[in-house]
Amino acid sequence: MSTFDNPFDPNRRLTAGGCSCGRHVSEAEHAADPSSSLQPAMLESEDKKFEGVVASAVMRAMFPQDASRRAFLKSVGAATALAAVSQFFPLQTATEAFASSGPLEKKDLKVGFIPITCATPIIMAAPMGFYSKYGLNVEVIKTAGWAVIRDKTINKEYDAAHMLSPMPLAITMGVGSNPIPYTMPAVENINGQAITLAMKHKDKRNPKDWKGFKFAVPFDYSMHNYLLRYYLAEHGLDPDVDVQIRAVPPPEMVANLRADNIDGYLAPDPMNQRAVYDGVGFIHILTKEIWDGHPCCAFAASKEFVTTMPNTYGALLKSIIEATAYAHKPENRKEIAAAIAPANYLNQPAIVLEQILTGTYADGLGNIVKQPNRIDFDPFPWQSFAVWIMTQMKRWGQVKGDVDYKAIAEQVYLATDTAKLMKEAGLTPPTTTSRSFSVMGKSFDGSNPEEYLASFKIKKAS
């Protein structure tokens, strides 16, 4: 009797001979047939799948004899049987208990986040119930800055945290902190950043005119920093010589732009849209025009958390992956904007978040732009992303000497784990862990990072 077929079907074939589904001569042939590899129940929602498993187990326990179970079902009907069973056996509770893969080592978790739209899946999973679905009681805690989030995760005040996708690599490599094995099982968002300039530069749209500009990025080890440097360098400006790039916390960016202390920034949202909303800046370009589909923020946890609490980690990651899948759908974006706008989460005007998440926005120059994938959500941590990030760390002198790109990427970007959990959540993960992409027309596949690095004219690495 297969675990995944309907226990309330009196006409179901028994497994005396042939295969479990009854359509094949032997188990081997059943396994070879692609159409039978996924049971119908598996293709439905996850709840349904577990319901079937639990009900099947209960029926078998009550009527160990196949023949008597059949007789019972035939005489009263499946629906009545289910109702009768449910009366004295709490199927619902049993299903929920079964849905988690094993006993959770810890139920009350703290997850840190920075109040920017990149954290959307981590945040929305709390008010929209994705954590509680897996039996977790997660408190999402707003945190003052990237360095504080790093320290609080390292000292275990947070079980996991929202980080910038280069941070787990930097922490693992011991750049900017002590080396601690870190993992990044999911990307939070792709795209979703922009270059915002002060209103006074609205006629200087060519980056070649930007010599002497002062720019801000949120953190040294961030996609923002690497993308801005890349963009400037492609236009012939040396980011270390021709302009100034400072690390400034996102909320201070808008205030500094207003005060005329900086000329622009490459920052996470809501800061770009907020500058437009407040009338102090305009959106020059979205980062998706630099690299369409680039990762930005990430969901990260220490290796220790992953290994000592595998079930909790699995449940947490599954909730994040499901929230990410939900956030990916354009039709849910308005609802998400409303869910994360209150003071407890992003603390921003809902209209600002809605413009970012739906991609229909005011650009600050009087136009309403429609870019549905201005920000998107895709959890898969491609290892070639990690390799690209490391080439840029080396390009700008953040790391020196030989870098074992492949090994570090595999150790930190847990693509195989993510794929496994995505499958369990009913999603279709990619079959490889690396893929090629192009950044401003230059393609990169991760196989030859040193050669890629050598091809840049403007760089710091010697």
Next chain:
Amino acid sequence: MTKSLRIRAAMVSLVIFAAFIGTWHLATRGTGAVAQMSPEYAALMGATATQGKSAMPGPLDVGAKLWEHIRQPFYDNGPNDKGLGIQLGYSIARVMIGYLIAVAVAIPLGFLIGMSPLMNKALDPFIQVLKPISPLAWMPLALYTIKDSSLSAIFVIFICSVWPMLLNTAFGVASVRKEWINVARTLEVGNVRRAFTVILPAAAPTILTGMRISIGIAWLVIVAAEMLVGGTGIGYFVWNEWNNLSIVNVIIAILLIGVVGMLLDQILARFTRMVTFPE
């Protein structure tokens, strides 16, 4: 005469206050529509961009928001959104714990230093080096070693408020009049009894002055500490509203921090008057 002086002073205060509010109001008024915008575009923009409203809120905005906070001081919408009453409560509790630990350490140690010239000389260099360190400099070290953010905040309050109390206690104890101690000695009063019946009452005003300076420092420190460790407290509230670029709420927080600081100072001022005695 004194009565009329008080009334006149109150009048002047009121005039200054009214002038301040008036200038503030005039300076932050909106200037009307600033640019031509289509209605759909304007719907996506904020008031600063559409109505030329100053980025600085006016006194009426602050008053209205303050009233909103006062009406609902204890709401709790989850870990990152709590009423101002709760935030102030957390801050005051942290300050009290850190401060009381500082009192428990500083006063006995100050007594020791004040009564023994040897210890005074030996400990002085350490105190002089540790005294001027800013709370923000302690914070990363505390976070890294204590590994708990609320304990770190308490530690920082302790470490910053301990020095004025310690120095004042030592000074007060050391400068108790020699005659009084000699009288006690002639009456063959024991060491412990002498400390409690002669030195403590004589040094009490100085000790309390030190405690008063310390509570002021502790209250200064808490805002900086909470801005960094986050979670709860008035300092976190300021940071959170700064994130939201809500200057209204930042101004309200500044106002409340000032009022609470004043109250704490007044309470200790009253204690100081209670222990002062005519010589």
